Amino acid sequence: MSTPHLRLEFPAPFVAVLTLDRPPVNALDRPTREAFVALLEELHERDDVRCIVLTAAGRIFCAGADIREKQALGAKPGDLMRADRVTRDAFFTLLDIAKPVVCAVQGGALGAGFVLAACCDTILASEDAYFAMPEIDVGQGGGASFLQRILPPAKLRRMMLTGERVPAAELHRLGAVESVLPAAELLPAAIALAATIAAKSPTAVRRIRASFGTVEALGLREGFRLEQGYTTELSRSADAEEARRAFFEKRKPDFGGR
Template identity: 45%
Template sequence: MSETFETLTLEVADHVATVTLNRPPVNAQNAAFREEIVRVFDMLHDREDVRAVVLTGAGKAFSAGADLKERPNIAGIAGAYPAHNRRVRASFDCIMECGKPVIAAVNGAAIGAGCVLALSCDIILVAEEAYLSMTEVDVGLAGGVRHVLRHFGQSDARLMIYTARRMTGPELLRMNVASLCLPRAELLAAAQGIGREIAGKVPLAVQAAKRSFQVTEYMPLNDGYKFEQSQTVALASTEDTQEAWRAFAEKRRPVFKGR
């Protein structure tokens, strides 16, 4: 199963999909990019041969953000901004709503919408020379605050937004925004390795865990835990969970069928 894209590439191996942003020179996000990233993540959501996804960038940048050359074309046109904003939200929501865990391998600059793209992923790995930056205040715009607050502490989030400062790989690790900070040459392999590790778990259980993260993020503790328990009850009768229990008792590798 293969499909050609204009602004990104897709490879699948060992149940791990690698999506590479590929719009030279800096992977800026235009309308075509947003349409394609929604299309590819919706497809990966349903593909049975994919259990985890890695998102990275081609070249030296992860993504330099929105292609501002498009913005003057919509100013003053009735209805243009609501439609544009809806497409932008969808390009982030498709990652957060994908049923498979998504690992960001931030290989270089992730600026503005590129930063939000990385923050929409489940797990974040960064290269030592990579950085996240929200530069909206430099160009008279505002945005990204809510996504930044999901990963950064209150003071660090405000420092980032108000100053447009670059938060480098080592700083992101210290702030607990990134799980790993690695040399660029080791980054993609590490992300794909985590993807293969996830792919070795019960697929339906991993998907249920991601669903729990999505649903319970802003719930009170008791309500959130009740939802998680409902997921466990639903999983208990599935073939894959039964196979996992049998394999554990028999000291062998389980064979999962996704049901």
């Protein structure tokens, strides 16, 4: 399923590319967020998809929330609550989906666009990419809860309080962006990374991906105990058995996702 502002393509086995395409700057309005959540929910259920690439068309990855729509919010009772709920849904669905998500950012990732990228498992960026939280410039804020997962505290506070644009190379130096590439190489690299992940045991990938959020909230001892538990569980799976057979037979494993 695709929508007027979201495209879904399948360029490699078990890899889906979800492209935001809402000219001119891919700003997020409520219908686009609702469609985005619906597509992610569909991909969550599909056995023929094991990894997702999130990208965007045009020069800007995502300029954040649609300012025109935001300006009109509150005209009808319940508008603000509905808008807030859909915004949360878009971010948390990215975090909760069973499939890993590789984000390919070109141009600007601003405000909610930066948060979308931060909710993915890894960010690849083009050399001209930049990131910012410009809400302070219109007397607003929000998003630190997500960005603190990938940014050092001092950089997070500076970005939130100044609205400054930070080039991808700087966030790569800080570890928030995994790699910076020429624009022409960005999407192929993201698809190649997704294909590498998709070739692993889907049972193990799902379990490991699901553990990330839980482990983040736990202390060292509790978190590692949790990981030991699912590792023991995974070692008894059909995928693990196939992986061991393939290793000794010197061939690529053929995973069934069980």
